[in-house]
Amino acid sequence: MIIGLLTAVAASACYGTGSVLQAVGSRKSAHREAASDSTTGVTQHGGPSLSSTAKAAVTWEFMVGTVLDFIGFGLGALAARLLPLFLSQTVISANLVITAMLSVKLLGIRLTRPEWASIAVVCSALVLLATAAGPEGSGHTPIDGHWWLLAASVAVIGGGTLIVRLLGERAAIFAGLLSGLGFGALGVGVRILNGIDPFHLPSLLGDPALYAILVAGIGGMYLHTVALQIGSVNGATAALVVGETVVPGILGVLWLGDSSRPGFAWVAILGFVVAVAGAVAVAWFGESDAHTASATTGEASTPAPASGDAVETAGQPARSRSRMRVGS
Template sequence: MLFGLLMALAAALCFGVAMVLQALGAQRHSPAAEGSGLLGTVRAMVNLPFAAGLLLDAFGFVAQLIALRSLPLYVVQAALAGALAVTAVLGAAMLKIRLGRAEWLGVAGVCVGLAVLGATAGKEGQRHPSTAFHWALLGAVALIAVVGGFVWKVREPARAAVMGTLCGLGFGVVGLAVRLLPSITWPHLGPLFSEPATYALLAGGAVSFVFMTEGVRGGKVTTATAAMVLGETALPAVLGVVVLGDRTRAGMLPLAIAGFAVAVAGALALARFGEVAPESDASAADQPSHVG
């Protein structure tokens, strides 16, 4: 279990550092220089900091998969939300973003909450839900996509909240799906291709990426990221306990709940770092976009 906890923290570290590196790369190629269209966006991604950030995202995803196979879901999801603490601290140092008192308290809350969760977490649940639940996850991704299609043209600020929530729920499906994947050995990969959870994982990740992009596109980064944090932590944590049988150490349930709440509250206090920007740009990012 210690190795799984280290992997969860490593995933949070990778995702947090990746966010800062991608922000550095994007700053070097402004829309004015590269163009605001799709081609300009692609050009802005072709630089060393941004590429390094993408590589760290890949390492973080692998670490997340390992952690999810050995830890309760509520611990891993809370740790991933804690990536915002890493981004905030690095952003303060590298991007000259000033942290207020509430944000430093958020960083402290994430650290304390995760420490409590690590100390109180039991082993991952060994309950095996029926095949119907595996298919239900895939159906949930389809439902998330359909709902997103219906609310696509909702106006801000509701749009950011809805898209962020859908993104978080999609990432929650990814976490649940990983726990349902069958154990395999190379080169016998056949069971993965016949497992609905495999496709729920892939589709959930893709849908979540689209909705997160749309959620921050209007400039309401804080709203979208806060909704995402709630979506990817609360419901998956409950399902991990009810469906997968995740538990805490004996007699430590109240303390674990408190640690989870503190960690998530700290992440919410750091929600504006869901899209890192220099302080001079932060106020502009909070304004609604009037572009097409």
């Protein structure tokens, strides 16, 4: 249990740091697009184009953040096999706290009191979950379930990509939520993957769960990048937390046999609900701040100070906010 918790905490640190570095890279790319009067950075609905997302992905900050994401993935995969999913996914999702702390330093964001309070709620919920967690289930499931996981991963990532491109700048929280569902499917896939223990390459390559992991992981990273481009970094990450935590936690209990300590089921349920509620609150307050800043700054030609997550738009030319909607 201790090794699993330490692994999950390390994965959370990698994911949280990676998210902020990716946000820095996304914003830097957006500034360059705006400065060059590029008209290819957005779709007709106002969302980021594939080319603008690709340009964001080749900034050095984004690449370092991606490396940290891969390290976090490896650590998270190990934690998913050592802990119940409702615990491992929630601890990993505490990267929200790290994201918020680092965004103050690297993105110039000033968090509001409600955001700090919401983050404190998430931390308290993690303590409840760690106290209540019992042994993880076996993870052995019929192969039909692996095929269903692959189909669900394709539907979430494929359908989500299409919808996000249609909704444009209004899809930040939605993109964060779908990326979280992708990462949640990844965690479930790692848990049920055949051919790992003991290692057997033909079983591994023939397992649909392996391809569900690839689809959900790569697609989740893409949708998260889009969310960072068009919305509040804390709001997008909080929405990711909800998607990454709720569905895997429920599947872990109902499908994989995860359980709490005897007599602590109510503590686990309380901790789970409070963690999700805290993450939703961070997303709500962060997105409200971003919209307030957009409404108050309008088309001003000089940067204007803002509060909360709105500081992400300060220092960015009005042309970038009005045309690109990246980093606002």
